[in-house]
Structures are given as C-alpha cells and as structure tokens.
Amino acid sequence: MKYILGIDIGGTNIKAGLVHNGKVLKKITVPTHAGQDPETSLKQIKTTIGHFVNSISKIGIGIAGIIDSKEGIVRYSPNLKGWQDIPLVRILEKEFKKPVRILNDVNAILLGEWIYGAGKGYRNVFLFTLGTGVGGAAICEGKMLFGAHGFAGEFGHATINFNGPRCLCGNYGCLERYVGSRYIIELAEKKVNLQKSALSRYKELTPRIIAIEARKKDAVAKEVFEEIGQYIGIAVSNIVNLFDPEIVIISGGIARAGKVLFEPIRKTAKEYILGYKYRKIKIVPARLGDSGGILGAAYFAC
Amino acid sequence: MKYILGIDIGGTNIKAGLVHNGKVLKKITVPTHAGQDPETSLKQIKTTIGHFVNSISKIGIGIAGIIDSKEGIVRYSPNLKGWQDIPLVRILEKEFKKPVRILNDVNAILLGEWIYGAGKGYRNVFLFTLGTGVGGAAICEGKMLFGAHGFAGEFGHATINFNGPRCLCGNYGCLERYVGSRYIIELAEKKVNLQKSALSRYKELTPRIIAIEARKKDAVAKEVFEEIGQYIGIAVSNIVNLFDPEIVIISGGIARAGKVLFEPIRKTAKEYILGYKYRKIKIVPARLGDSGGILGAAYFAC
Numbered sequence: 001m002k003y004i005l006g007i008d009i010g011g012t013n014i015k016a017g018l019v020h021n022g023k024v025l026k027k028i029t030v031p032t033h034a035g036q037d038p039e040t041s042l043k044q045i046k047t048t049i050g051h052f053v054n055s056i057s058k059i060g061i062g063i064a065g066i067i068d069s070k071e072g073i074v075r076y077s078p079n080l081k082g083w084q085d086i087p088l089v090r091i092l093e094k095e096f097k098k099p100v101r102i103l104n105d106v107n108a109i110l111l112g113e114w115i116y117g118a119g120k121g122y123r124n125v126f127l128f129t130l131g132t133g134v135g136g137a138a139i140c141e142g143k144m145l146f147g148a149h150g151f152a153g154e155f156g157h158a159t160i161n162f163n164g165p166r167c168l169c170g171n172y173g174c175l176e177r178y179v180g181s182r183y184i185i186e187l188a189e190k191k192v193n194l195q196k197s198a199l200s201r202y203k204e205l206t207p208r209i210i211a212i213e214a215r216k217k218d219a220v221a222k223e224v225f226e227e228i229g230q231y232i233g234i235a236v237s238n239i240v241n242l243f244d245p246e247i248v249i250i251s252g253g254i255a256r257a258g259k260v261l262f263e264p265i266r267k268t269a270k271e272y273i274l275g276y277k278y279r280k281i282k283i284v285p286a287r288l289g290d291s292g293g294i295l296g297a298a299y300f301a302c
Numbered sequence: 303m304k305y306i307l308g309i310d311i312g313g314t315n316i317k318a319g320l321v322h323n324g325k326v327l328k329k330i331t332v333p334t335h336a337g338q339d340p341e342t343s344l345k346q347i348k349t350t351i352g353h354f355v356n357s358i359s360k361i362g363i364g365i366a367g368i369i370d371s372k373e374g375i376v377r378y379s380p381n382l383k384g385w386q387d388i389p390l391v392r393i394l395e396k397e398f399k400k401p402v403r404i405l406n407d408v409n410a411i412l413l414g415e416w417i418y419g420a421g422k423g424y425r426n427v428f429l430f431t432l433g434t435g436v437g438g439a440a441i442c443e444g445k446m447l448f449g450a451h452g453f454a455g456e457f458g459h460a461t462i463n464f465n466g467p468r469c470l471c472g473n474y475g476c477l478e479r480y481v482g483s484r485y486i487i488e489l490a491e492k493k494v495n496l497q498k499s500a501l502s503r504y505k506e507l508t509p510r511i512i513a514i515e516a517r518k519k520d521a522v523a524k525e526v527f528e529e530i531g532q533y534i535g536i537a538v539s540n541i542v543n544l545f546d547p548e549i550v551i552i553s554g555g556i557a558r559a560g561k562v563l564f565e566p567i568r569k570t571a572k573e574y575i576l577g578y579k580y581r582k583i584k585i586v587p588a589r590l591g592d593s594g595g596i597l598g599a600a601y602f603a604c
C-alpha cells in the first residue's frame with residue numbers, strides 16, 4: 001500500500017503526514033530551524049521525508065512564500081532564512097526518486113478545506129489564514145487561482161489604511177499589521193494596562209488565551225476581538241466585493257475563538273459588502289485545523 | 303448582413319454601436335435620463351435598439367451596477383434611479399425578438415480590451431475604470447471572473463483607509479473616495495487656493511483639464527497626479543498581490559494623462575507589490591476609449 005506524503009513547511013515546524021483517502025494516518029512534527037541557512041532546513045525536510053519514503057508514492061509540499069508551482073522553485077520565503085530561487089522539486093526528486101509538487105502553504109490549506117473541509121461543494125471560495133502572518137487564497141469557479149506567476153492570493157499585505165503604521169514588509173497599514181498575532185497581542189496588552197481584566201493574570205498573552213477569556217466574557221478580551229473582527233470584516237468585504245465567493249473561510253489559531261470573533265466580522269461584512277442582500281455569503285471557521293495544509297499538499301501531488 | 307449591437311448604458315448617456323469583426327461601424331449616443339424613473343431610461347434603451355433593429359442579429363449590453371448575467375436581471379444600478387431587480391433581458395427579448403445578453407459595464411470594457419485592445423494575448427488581466435465611479439474586472443487564466451452571483455470585480459469600494467473620509471456608498475476610505483473624478487477635482491481646487499497655478503484660469507476643473515496642465519508641467523496639476531497616482535498605485539498593488547496578473551489596464555478619462563499619472567502609479571506599485579522582481583507586470587492605459595464597452599458587450603452577446 002502506497003500513501004501520499006503531505007508536508008506543511010512553516011517558519012517554526014515542518015509537519016508531515018501520510019495521507020490516504022483524505023485522512024491523515026500518521027503525522028510527525030520536526031523543527032524547521034528556519035533561522036539558520038537553507039541547508040539546515042533543507043536537511044530537516046529531507047529527514048522528514050526519509051521517515052516515510054518507503055511507504056509513499058508521491059510528495060506534496062506547502063511552503064509559505066512566493067512559490068513557483070509550475071517550475072517547482074521556491075522563489076522567496078520570508079520565513080525561511082536565505083531561501084531564494086531554490087529548485088526544491090528538482091532537489092527532492094533527485095534524492096528520493098518520487099514525484100514532488102510544491103505550492104504556497106495557504107493554497108495548500110485552501111485546497112484541503114475545499115476538498116475535505118468547510119469549503120466542500122462550493123465553486124467560489126476564499127480562505128484567510130490568520131497567524132503570525134496573514135495570507136489568502138482563492139478558488140474561482142472550481143479552479144484554484146494561481147495567477148500568472150503562481151503568486152496569487154497575497155492579501156495579508158493589502159493596504160487597508162495607507163496612513164497606518166509600518167508593516168514588517170516595509171509598506172504601511174497592511175491587513176497583517178492589524179490582525180497578525182503579534183498585533184493582536186500588542187492591542188490586548190495596551191488595553192490591559194488601562195483596564196481591569198482577567199488577561200492581566202497571564203505572564204504572556206497569546207491570541208488563544210485572549211480568545212478563551214473573550215468567551216468567558218472578559219470585557220477587555222471581548223473588546224480586542226471586536227476591534228480585530230472589524231479589521232477582518234473590512235478585509236472580508238474587500239474580498240467579497242472583488243471575488244464574489246459563496247463562502248469565506250477563516251483559518252488559523254484565532255479562528256477558533258468562535259462567536260466573539262465571527263459576530264463582529266459578520267456585522268462589519270454586512271455593512272461593507274455591496275449588494276449584500278442579493279448574495280448568499282457564508283463566513284465560517286476552517287474545519288481541518290493543522291491537517292488542512294497536509295491534506296491539501298497531498299491532494300496537490302495527485 | 304447582420305451585425306451585433308453593442309450597448310454601453312451609463313448614468314449620463316447610452317452609447318450604442320453596430321459591431322462587425324471587432325470594429326464599431328456606426329455609433330449613436332442618446333441621454334439615459336437616469337435621474338427619472340426606470341420606465342424613462344428603459345424607453346431610451348428601446349429607442350436606441352429600435353434604430354438598429356433591422357440590421358442586427360444579437361444584442362449585448364453593459365450596465366453599471368450589480369448585474370446578474372446568468373438570469374439576465376439588473377439587480378441594482380446606483381446610476382439608474384429606481385432600477386432594482388429589472389429583468390432587462392426578458393423585457394428586451396420580448397420586444398425585439400433577438401437574443402440579448404447583459405453584463406456589468408466594467409466587465410464589458412475589460413472584455414473589449416482583452417479581445418481587441420491593450421489586453422490582447424494575455425491570460426491574466428485586471429482592468430480599472432476611473433471616472434465618476436471606480437470599477438474593476440478580472441480575467442483569470444483566460445476566463446472572465448464573474449463570481450458566484452455575477453458580482454465580481456467591485457474594487458472601487460475597497461477600503462484603502464478605514465480611517466478615511468466617508469464615501470457615497472456609506473463606507474469609509476474607499477478607493478473611489480480618493481480617485482473618483484469629483485475627488486480629483488476637489489483635491490486640485492484645494493491646491494489651487496493655496497498655490498499659483500495655470501489651473502486657476504479655468505472656471506470649472508475636470509480631470510482632463512488637470513491632465514493637460516500636468517503635461518504642460520504646471521506644478522499644482524503635477525502634484526495632483528502624483529498624489530492620485532500613489533492611491534491608484536496602492537490599489538494596483540493590492541490587486542497584483544491578490545490576482546497576480548501579467549497586465550493591469552487603466553481605463554477612463556484620466557488614464558489619458560499619460561506619464562504624469564503612470565509614473566507615480568508604477569513607482570508606487572514597484573514599492574508595494576510583493577516579490578516585484580520575480581514578476582513580469584505591465585501597467586498600461588486602455589486602448590479602445592469609448593468603444594471598449596460597446597465592443598466588449600457585443601462580444602459577450604456572441
């Protein structure tokens with residue numbers, strides 16, 4: 001029995017899983033060591049594949065960054081130090097003698113959610129990933145949008161306030177600069193300094209902790225999610241006005257916050273989407289969690 | 303010989319032309335009378351078609367607003383007073399016994415430019431129209447993007463500054479609020495009050511006049527286009543990051559300003575587009591002028 005290996009390469013961890021019939025059968029996680037040189041993280045990728053190589057027929061890999069799927073080249077990955085124009089497919093196919101395909105990690109997650117998760121059955125789908133980075137990907141009329149160079153979907157650095165604060169990318173007022181994890185935490189910390197909150201009991205805040213406290217009705221945590229939800233709602237509206245999808249899927253850690261996040265998103269979207277009443281539009285959390293990227297990458301390899 | 307009738311219905315005028323082999327053979331323009339009731343502008347449309355009806359086999363119509371091409375219904379048109387859920391295709395087919403197809407006016411212009419104009423030969427194209435309103439439309443991998451309900455491409459009301467001034471649509475800091483004709487004029491008027499400028503000689507300013515003076519190196523007019531160019535450049539960058547097209551076409555009156563507008567657009571885009579050096583991306587003016595919408599609508603009818 002030969003399986004497909006799905007791999008999700010992030011700035012922190014490499015997650016890999018044996019996939020069969022849309023299920024992840026066995027999963028491992030190893031550190032990416034992305035802060036070192038490309039050789040070190042490449043070695044980690046090879047070790048990961050080595051684990052599974054005898055039981056697989058194909059390999060699909062999702063990687064953050066600008067990925068040229070057609071040529072099999074990682075053009076540039078902001079999370080992997082020194083990765084520039086790396087012909088990853090050629091390197092891995094030579095080493096393991098198995099067909100390899102690579103795609104952008106957010107495209108992989110969308111593919112997973114579209115085939116097996118929240119987007120199943122829809123023909124026009126947009127997915128946001130909210131984490132350290134903010135990304136996007138689109139299915140238009142039943143086809144994944146790759147664009148002319150395979151770079152489509154980068155919405156984390158869409159300008160939502162050109163007078164806004166500077167983003168790590170160098171531009172100003174990017175969506176990511178408002179709803180990336182570090183900025184959610186920053187916003188909460190600012191509010192905690194001014195108001196009484198259950199959040200002040202934590203040594204270090206995470207979006208997850210803020211979500212938990214918001215669900216417990218902590219006023220500050222709720223305020224944070226209301227504000228963040230508005231920003232995401234504006235981004236969702238821009239996307240809906242542009243792509244006119246049936247469904248927008250929000251993935252990533254904070255999407256698990258539930259109602260405290262989705263209520264302000266939906267409220268803002270209702271206000272900002274043109275011709276809202278003429279559309280059927282769903283805004284929902286992702287369903288597959290960590291497995292989305294692995295399943296999507298494996299599907300892409302088929 | 304039977305021709306195809308292409309019609310472009312705007313808030314001010316109805317433009318119609320007999321189309322054959324990608325050329326507009328005969329063109330007429332009549333007022334839309336859009337400020338009155340739907341019956342009045344519908345009568346104008348019918349009169350227009352009546353002019354040509356004996357020499358045509360098909361009718362294609364581009365209309366501003368939310369157009370349901372599949373069902374042939376004008377859902378909502380902000381420029382045509384009272385037009386809501388009007389089954390235009392059924393009405394006109396009943397009257398004229400010819401097949402009719404309708405689509406959004408910006409989609410029509412893009413189709414025209416894609417088949418016969420600046421976008422010829424490309425598979426991924428985005429078009430902006432800059433006028434009183436600001437619109438957008440996309441060709442993705444050789445197919446026009448309509449979206450789930452046929453509403454795709456609305457980028458004029460994308461938020462580029464959520465803290466910005468209120469737009470006529472009710473939201474804040476929309477692209478149109480910065481680069482729609484009336485705001486370009488407003489910006490020029492403000493500057494003319496503070497600085498010496500050739501523009502002060504005109505009784506009433508238009509984007510066309512400002513463009514002419516900018517080309518003649520009037521400092522104020524040039525400043526206006528530099529500022530406007532930056533806003534458009536940010537919008538272009540958001541679109542390129544999202545759709546990854548090979549070419550972005552700018553259509554509408556002010557696109558004729560040439561270098562004074564396109565230089566700041568290209569400069570801003572170079573800064574704001576992710577992985578700019580890995581892309582081949584052209585930002586160019588439309589080529590077909592007023593005929594774009596007529597040609598595209600006629601093509602859509604085929």
